[in-house]
Amino acid sequence: MVKMTFVEASREALREMMHEDETVWCVGEDLGRGSVFGQYLGLQDEFGPDRVADTPISEAAIMGAAFGAAMVGTRPVVEMRFSDFALCATDELVNQIAKARFMFGGQSRAPMVIRKPIGLWRSSAAQHSQSLESWYVHIPGLVVLCPATPQDNYSMMKAAIRCDDPVVYLEHKNIWGMEGEVDTSLDIELGKAAVRRQGADVTLVSWSDTANLCVQAAETLAGEGVDAEVIDLRSLWPWDKEAVVSSVRKTGRLVVAHESVAVGGFGAEVVATVVEQAGDALRGPVRRLGAPRSLVAYAPNLEDKMRVTEQMIVTAAKETMGK
Amino acid sequence: MTTADHNTRRARDLLAMMERIRAFEEQACLAAERDKLVLGAIHPSIGQEAVAVGVMCNFNRDDILLSTHRGHGHTLAKGADPLAMMRELLGREGGCCGGKGGSMHIADFGVGMLGANGVVGANITIAAGAAHGLKLQGSDRIVVDIFGDGAINRGPFLEGVNWASVFDLPILFVCEDNQYSATTKTSTVTGGPGAAARAESLGLRATTVDGNDAEAVADVTAEITARIRAGGGPEMLHAITYRRTGHTSFDPAGYRPEGESEREAETNDPIARQRAVLAGMGLSTDELDAIHAAAQSEMVQVLADAAATPFPADEMALQDVQDIGSPAQEAY
Ligand SMILES: Cc1ncc(C[n+]2csc(CCOP(=O)(O)OP(=O)(O)O)c2C)c(N)n1
Ligand SMILES: [Mg+2]
Numbered sequence: 206m207v208k209m210t211f212v213e214a215s216r217e218a219l220r221e222m223m224h225e226d227e228t229v230w231c232v233g234e235d236l237g238r239g240s241v242f243g244q245y246l247g248l249q250d251e252f253g254p255d256r257v258a259d260t261p262i263s264e265a266a267i268m269g270a271a272f273g274a275a276m277v278g279t280r281p282v283v284e285m286r287f288s289d290f291a292l293c294a295t296d297e298l299v300n301q302i303a304k305a306r307f308m309f310g311g312q313s314r315a316p317m318v319i320r321k322p323i324g325l326w327r328s329s330a331a332q333h334s335q336s337l338e339s340w341y342v343h344i345p346g347l348v349v350l351c352p353a354t355p356q357d358n359y360s361m362m363k364a365a366i367r368c369d370d371p372v373v374y375l376e377h378k379n380i381w382g383m384e385g386e387v388d389t390s391l392d393i394e395l396g397k398a399a400v401r402r403q404g405a406d407v408t409l410v411s412w413s414d415t416a417n418l419c420v421q422a423a424e425t426l427a428g429e430g431v432d433a434e435v436i437d438l439r440s441l442w443p444w445d446k447e448a449v450v451s452s453v454r455k456t457g458r459l460v461v462a463h464e465s466v467a468v469g470g471f472g473a474e475v476v477a478t479v480v481e482q483a484g485d486a487l488r489g490p491v492r493r494l495g496a497p498r499s500l501v502a503y504a505p506n507l508e509d510k511m512r513v514t515e516q517m518i519v520t521a522a523k524e525t526m527g528k
Numbered sequence: 529m530t531t532a533d534h535n536t537r538r539a540r541d542l543l544a545m546m547e548r549i550r551a552f553e554e555q556a557c558l559a560a561e562r563d564k565l566v567l568g569a570i571h572p573s574i575g576q577e578a579v580a581v582g583v584m585c586n587f588n589r590d591d592i593l594l595s596t597h598r599g600h601g602h603t604l605a606k607g608a609d610p611l612a613m614m615r616e617l618l619g620r621e622g623g624c625c626g627g628k629g630g631s632m633h634i635a636d637f638g639v640g641m642l643g644a645n646g647v648v649g650a651n652i653t654i655a656a657g658a659a660h661g662l663k664l665q666g667s668d669r670i671v672v673d674i675f676g677d678g679a680i681n682r683g684p685f686l687e688g689v690n691w692a693s694v695f696d697l698p699i700l701f702v703c704e705d706n707q708y709s710a711t712t713k714t715s716t717v718t719g720g721p722g723a724a725a726r727a728e729s730l731g732l733r734a735t736t737v738d739g740n741d742a743e744a745v746a747d748v749t750a751e752i753t754a755r756i757r758a759g760g761g762p763e764m765l766h767a768i769t770y771r772r773t774g775h776t777s778f779d780p781a782g783y784r785p786e787g788e789s790e791r792e793a794e795t796n797d798p799i800a801r802q803r804a805v806l807a808g809m810g811l812s813t814d815e816l817d818a819i820h821a822a823a824q825s826e827m828v829q830v831l832a833d834a835a836a837t838p839f840p841a842d843e844m845a846l847q848d849v850q851d852i853g854s855p856a857q858e859a860y
Pocket of ligand 2: 708710
């Protein structure tokens with residue numbers, strides 16, 4: 206076990222993968238200086254400017270060129286800086302990368318990891334705060350990952366680089382400094398959820414930083430006599446339906462919480478699946494928590510209006526139990 | 529072999545390939561209009577064949593090509609199998625892409641053809657990336673990306689050409705300028721002097737050529753690819769040609785000045801021009817007609833064979849999407 210922060214975990218995983226596989230390279234803006242959050246600190250010194258490439262501010266070209274390079278046999282790790290800027294490369298991701306293998310009848314692969322830091326990060330406002338994971342889940346061809354702990358950011362980054370599918374890798378900006386013990390020998394199978402806390406009364410389903418909030422909420426609930434089970438999906442496509450459905454079969458109650466806008470969010474998919482596959486087991490109303498369908502503001506009090514809080518999760522869990 | 533022999537051999541090869549492209553597309557248009565066998569749109573390159581053959585004769589099988597929605601000629605000239613291509617146009621099993629792509633998405637990785645594209649300009653960044661990947665791997669292969677005059681007004685042109693310039697990549701960009709972007713005369717929507725000047729402003733050497741002169745295209749591309757193979761970095765070739773058909777095979781192109789296309793066909797047909805070159809080298813009309821007839825009968829047979837091929841198996845609809853979370857295992 207090694208103590209690492211969230212940002213150190215994926216950086217170390219990347220470093221090890223670059224040693225293990227010389228076709229792995231990183232491409233994005235300002236990587237030589239570590240990029241915005243230090244995700245690449247030291248890597249250019251270690252691997253040189255060809256394998257840790259500083260690019261022009263050309264998101265479409267970063268995404269498109271990485272794809273071209275993937276088709277001729279390299280494994281690019283693509284940095285989009287803020288997930289919001291990745292929207293400048295939407296055609297490249299959605300129309301090209303996600304579709305090439307199918308459209309070309311299986312001739313091509315796009316083994317690439319596309320990193321898009323997401324989420325609320327104090328006063329970053331409307332163009333630097335979004336969480337659009339549900340968009341990517343809607344695109345056949347993509348794998349969508351949302352690690353929430355240093356261990357997962359380490360193990361999932363390695364698995365993502367080894368994966369032959371294009372992986373959209375969404376790291377939450379608010380937890381770069383989060384510390385945790387990392388077992389560097391632990392392999393994680395993509396698509397498997399983590400049960401972060403076992404419980405018998407209510408199932409809390411979440412991912413990314415909101416999963417951490419759910420763990421806190423579960424502790425609070427325990428003090429109030431409610432035994433909550435916390436499932437951190439970690440991977441949204443594919444996602445671990447079995448873990449969620451079997452948990453709800455046990456508890457009979459469900460809360461889904463995520464930071465992104467509730468309307469059309471992935472929480473709706475989770476609820477619909479549970480209703481279809483375990484509707485008979487539900488013993489209370491289902492609760493779904495997400496942001497209002499509004500924009501993230503700069504002023505802290507307005508920004509807070511977009512947050513799902515620990516208290517909201519606690520209240521929702523109690524509501525499912527009729528408390 | 530003497531230089532004269534060599535020149536004659538190349539000239540004959542250029543003509544033969546142009547005849548094959550023309551015949552393929554004529555059959556494809558018949559399959560669309562007469563037989564109703566082509567279900568989606570096809571974009572013929574009739575009248576533009578000299579660009580395809582003149583450029584591609586300077587690329588090896590393991591070099592990389594990326595192309596456009598109007599890419600049948602480029603793809604055939606890269607060495608793709610016309611039967612697999614025709615099957616693809618008809619959406620059949622055994623098509624280049626198993627019938628899943630159609631005309632606009634033809635790819636044949638076996639001959640280094642990494643795809644046509646249904647999105648105008650999208651291949652410019654992807655092609656730059658393919659060249660980037662080859663350079664990272666220390667490969668001596670090079671890349672050619674062919675796009676239309678309309679594509680230079682999309683953002684990927686700036687981003688992709690600049691990218692190739694700053695990373696000094698082994699790639700030739702070819703702007704195949706047929707003067708139209710769908711129904712619009714491209715010059716009416718393009719600021720400044722156009723493709724070559726834009727490439728030069730980003731640090732590329734740019735060459736303009738008569739794109740209906742197969743010999744000139746082949747000559748100038750030979751010089752350019754020699755420089756690129758020697759590590760000279762990316763270049764731009766602006767090949768000026770003319771789109772003789774409508775935008776798609778179904779487009780009557782009534783928006784064009786009357787007589788424009790007919791005049792081009794009579795006075796500036798690349799195949800007629802190449803026949804004249806070969807006649808000047810001493811080939812008889814019979815020899816030239818035999819090249820034409822061989823191409824025609826090849827492609828008539830190709831269409832017949834393609835039409836006799838079944839559609840792909842239903843389960844292919846869920847195949848080759850992704851490994852993890854494949855719809856073949858979990859559709860939703
Ligand atoms: C991004 C995008 N916008 C619009 C279209 C529709 N479209 C298809 S081909 C075409 C014209 C392209 O002109 P040009 O690049 O000159 O190629 P040409 O068709 O002349 O070969 C248009 C507008 C498209 N496919 N992609
Ligand atoms: Mg055009």
